[in-house]
Amino acid sequence: MSTIVAxxxxxxxxxxxxxxxxxxxxxxxxxxxxxAFAQFxxxxxxxVKNEDWKYTNIHSLVNKTYLLNEDVDVSDLDFSQxxxxxxxxxxxxxxxxxxxxxxxxxxxxxxxxVKPIEEAxxxxxxxxxxxxxxxxxxxxxxxxxxxxxxSGLYLAVGKNKIVSKPIQIVHVATGSSDFFAxxxxxxxxxxxxxxxIIESFITLExxxxxxxNKVTEIVLDENAKVQHYYLQLASEVGHxxxxxxxxQAKYSLYNNYNCNFPGVSxxxxxxxxxxxxxxxxxxLYGINLLADKxxxxxxxxxxxxxxxxxxYEWYKNIPQDESTAVFNGxxxxxxxxxxxxxxxxxxxxxxxDKSTVNTKPQLEIFADDVKCSHGCTMGQFDEEALxxxxxxxxxxxxxxxxxxxxxxxxxxxxxxNEVVREYVENLVSKGLERK
Numbered sequence: 333m334s335t336i337v338a339x340x341x342x343x344x345x346x347x348x349x350x351x352x353x354x355x356x357x358x359x360x361x362x363x364x365x366x367x368a369f370a371q372f373x374x375x376x377x378x379x380v381k382n383e384d385w386k387y388t389n390i391h392s393l394v395n396k397t398y399l400l401n402e403d404v405d406v407s408d409l410d411f412s413q414x415x416x417x418x419x420x421x422x423x424x425x426x427x428x429x430x431x432x433x434x435x436x437x438x439x440x441x442x443x444x445x446v447k448p449i450e451e452a453x454x455x456x457x458x459x460x461x462x463x464x465x466x467x468x469x470x471x472x473x474x475x476x477x478x479x480x481x482x483s484g485l486y487l488a489v490g491k492n493k494i495v496s497k498p499i500q501i502v503h504v505a506t507g508s509s510d511f512f513a514x515x516x517x518x519x520x521x522x523x524x525x526x527x528x529i530i531e532s533f534i535t536l537e538x539x540x541x542x543x544x545n546k547v548t549e550i551v552l553d554e555n556a557k558v559q560h561y562y563l564q565l566a567s568e569v570g571h572x573x574x575x576x577x578x579x580q581a582k583y584s585l586y587n588n589y590n591c592n593f594p595g596v597s598x599x600x601x602x603x604x605x606x607x608x609x610x611x612x613x614x615x616l617y618g619i620n621l622l623a624d625k626x627x628x629x630x631x632x633x634x635x636x637x638x639x640x641x642x643x644y645e646w647y648k649n650i651p652q653d654e655s656t657a658v659f660n661g662x663x664x665x666x667x668x669x670x671x672x673x674x675x676x677x678x679x680x681x682x683x684x685d686k687s688t689v690n691t692k693p694q695l696e697i698f699a700d701d702v703k704c705s706h707g708c709t710m711g712q713f714d715e716e717a718l719x720x721x722x723x724x725x726x727x728x729x730x731x732x733x734x735x736x737x738x739x740x741x742x743x744x745x746x747x748x749n750e751v752v753r754e755y756v757e758n759l760v761s762k763g764l765e766r767k
């Protein structure tokens with residue numbers, strides 16, 4: 333079904349919600365949608381008056397008309413932009429959030445369940461976890477997604493299952509008219525299971541401007557392990573608001589590698605990790621190479637709720653030209669979370685006189701027997717190092733690329749997948765040499 337926004341986006345969303353109420357969904361899901369939309373109506377879209385959005389103005393994105401729920405011809409589409417040389421992986425393709433089985437493959441991977449989110453309502457894990465984690469943050473854009481999502485992915489990895497190779501999820505944006513897509517994902521990793529998920533975001537040629545509101549809830553049961561990559565490769569017509577909520581049980585491990593590159597105009601990533609059991613470990617890494625007038629805003633929360641847990645976070649921003657990078661990292665250590673070990677670091681290298689970084693590392697500690705640290709650095713190219721390299725016959729462009737690679741290496745060296753690490757480092761080189 334295609335719906336044109338008639339007067340304002342807010343009014344059209346309200347009209348679309350009324351249409352969804354007449355569907356055949358279970359009453360429990362309708363109640364969840366109803367409560368979420370009431371919350372969104374009360375809050376509205378966030379503005380710069382909201383502390384968490386003070387550097388990120390979305391007024392121009394939500395004050396225009398879009399096509400909602402656009403029908404797309406999926407024949408003869410080229411997804412090669414998402415190819416990672418040398419990567420042997422299962423592939424799942426979502427086109428504007430819609431799971432397309434014809435382009436997806438999970439060759440005989442017993443113990444892995446993949447369904448469109450709308451077909452997962454009868455799954456026990458869906459009933460237990462859907463809208464039980466991200467929605468407790470009070471986010472208006474999460475509430476909007478909960479109320480109006482019409483597409484997305486349900487992924488469950490069964491107990492004791494170690495997935496044989498990575499699962500690459502390709503998020504494809506395409507459409508001939510400006511469109512607004514809302515995707516809802518739920519990943520449930522059961523006890524002792526292990527999986528590597530690589531999510532690539534691409535835009536097909538000649539696509540119109542688009543706004544993507546994506547919410548992903550990830551649940552790790554006892555001793556589950558997840559390696560999770562975000563590779564943002566969309567074009568300048570793309571605008572993304574992504575919320576990732578991770579809930580971890582005891583002895584689980586979650587690693588997130590968040591990478592954004594030149595192209596996409598606007599990205600807001602909220603990545604929240606809740607360590608709600610003892611002996612939980614999480615690592616968050618970020619590489620953001622920006623150009624032109626891009627804005628990429630990364631907000632993270634690492635919430636230590638129980639004792640004997642460890643978190644490690646390291647984000648590096650490299651804005652070029654007139655681009656803007658925002659980092660706001662919060663670590664909470666609750667009163668019961670004794671013996672916590674938490675580290676957070678944000679380093680920034682500005683390239684160009686008009687590039688901007690807004691950074692705010694934060695710690696809130698309510699326990700007394702902990703080891704916690706956070707820090708931030710801001711700088712430009714080391715001119716002495718640049719002179720040293722040029723004095724040894726290395727051209728200026730190559731020397732700058734080497735220095736940026738050295739700056740990023742601390743983070744990329746932490747990547748668990750060597751193929752993805754080389755791919756990301758190559759994208760960094762291309763992003764620096766694009767002109």
